[in-house]
Amino acid sequence: xxxxxxxxxxxxxxxxxxxxxxxxxxxxxxxxxxxxxxxxxxxxxxxxxxxxxxxxxxxxxxxxxxxxxxxxxxxxxxxxxxxxxxxxxxxxxxxxxxxxxxxxxxxxxxxxxxxxxxxxxxxxxxxxxxxxxxxxxxxxxxxxxxxxxxxxxxxxxxxxxxxxxxxxxxxxxxxxxxxxxxxxxxxxxxxxxxxxxxxxxxxxxxxxxxxxxxxxxxxxxxxxxxxxxxxxxxxxxxxxxxxxxxxxxxxxxxxxxxxxxxxxxxxxxxxxxxxxxxxxxxxxxxxxxxxxxxxxxxxxxxxxxxxxxxx
Numbered sequence: 001x002x003x004x005x006x007x008x009x010x011x012x013x014x015x016x017x018x019x020x021x022x023x024x025x026x027x028x029x030x031x032x033x034x035x036x037x038x039x040x041x042x043x044x045x046x047x048x049x050x051x052x053x054x055x056x057x058x059x060x061x062x063x064x065x066x067x068x069x070x071x072x073x074x075x076x077x078x079x080x081x082x083x084x085x086x087x088x089x090x091x092x093x094x095x096x097x098x099x100x101x102x103x104x105x106x107x108x109x110x111x112x113x114x115x116x117x118x119x120x121x122x123x124x125x126x127x128x129x130x131x132x133x134x135x136x137x138x139x140x141x142x143x144x145x146x147x148x149x150x151x152x153x154x155x156x157x158x159x160x161x162x163x164x165x166x167x168x169x170x171x172x173x174x175x176x177x178x179x180x181x182x183x184x185x186x187x188x189x190x191x192x193x194x195x196x197x198x199x200x201x202x203x204x205x206x207x208x209x210x211x212x213x214x215x216x217x218x219x220x221x222x223x224x225x226x227x228x229x230x231x232x233x234x235x236x237x238x239x240x241x242x243x244x245x246x247x248x249x250x251x252x253x254x255x256x257x258x259x260x261x262x263x264x265x266x267x268x269x270x271x272x273x274x275x276x277x278x279x280x281x282x283x284x285x286x287x288x289x290x291x292x293x294x295x296x297x298x299x300x301x302x303x304x305x306x307x308x309x310x311x
Contacts, residue, residue, distance in 0.1 A: 079183040083140050115165045166221060223288045
């Protein structure tokens with residue numbers, strides 16, 4: 001049966017990829033996007049665009065005329081660094097928007113709400129790989145807002161509304177914004193390497209992250225529609241693999257085939273030193289795990305980036 005989904009942020013990297021997946025499955029997509037960081041050309045032509053902010057009462061009122069089978073809330077300010085520059089906007093776009101969309105779910109009797117949360121909610125965990133049962137100690141305004149949204153999801157969950165917080169780890173791959181130099185470690189470094197044969201690294205090269213290829217991430221998001229578990233669940237979408245900043249830089253260097261100058265300097269505020277996620281809960285509740293390793297994923301991304309750098 002053809003269904004209709006709201007995917008917020010379909011002009012962005014993850015939202016556009018999710019929208020394409022849903023269309024390929026034979027369903028319809030409506031999106032809300034303010035086009036502040038995304039590109040309108042990323043939105044598939046079959047998607048109905050409502051241009052504006054998810055935290056706007058005017059936009060929420062426009063959405064009340066639809067019957068959504070599920071809401072995927074992907075949109076939001078996605079940089080920990082930027083959240084320090086404008087914490088009020090971060091709160092509005094990441095948390096107020098969530099609360100308004102949850103209220104919308106109740107009003108239009110939408111039974112499924114899936115939220116793009118973040119591994120940043122953990123802060124610097126004591127034990128790795130970090131599991132969903134670990135304490136959350138956010139280090140940035142962005143992470144505070146994501147965790148607050150998760151708690152709103154938990155309160156709103158009931159027998160009529162299933163809510164899911166997907167804690168994204170570091171997504172990368174073809175389609176990532178190469179001009180946004182505030183968000184996306186891989187895309188930032190790759191853009192620098194291709195444009196100037198130089199990579200400026202802010203922070204310790206021994207910091208580490210858990211990188212997840214975009215196709216794997218989208219499959220995980222889609223799998224959450226049929227997840228097991230309680231009315232509210234928080235689930236890591238991670239590879240379970242630890243990759244250092246130096247390994248990322250070396251991988252780019254090896255695939256760009258240029259004489260890249262690499263410089264290290266002080267880090268950014270609220271930056272986590274090192275984190276990678278446990279994959280056990282995602283396997284249990286979603287029947288999902290990643291398939292693309294970092295080296296292969298980077299080869300695909302570099303090929304794509306060389307072709308699309310100037311777009």
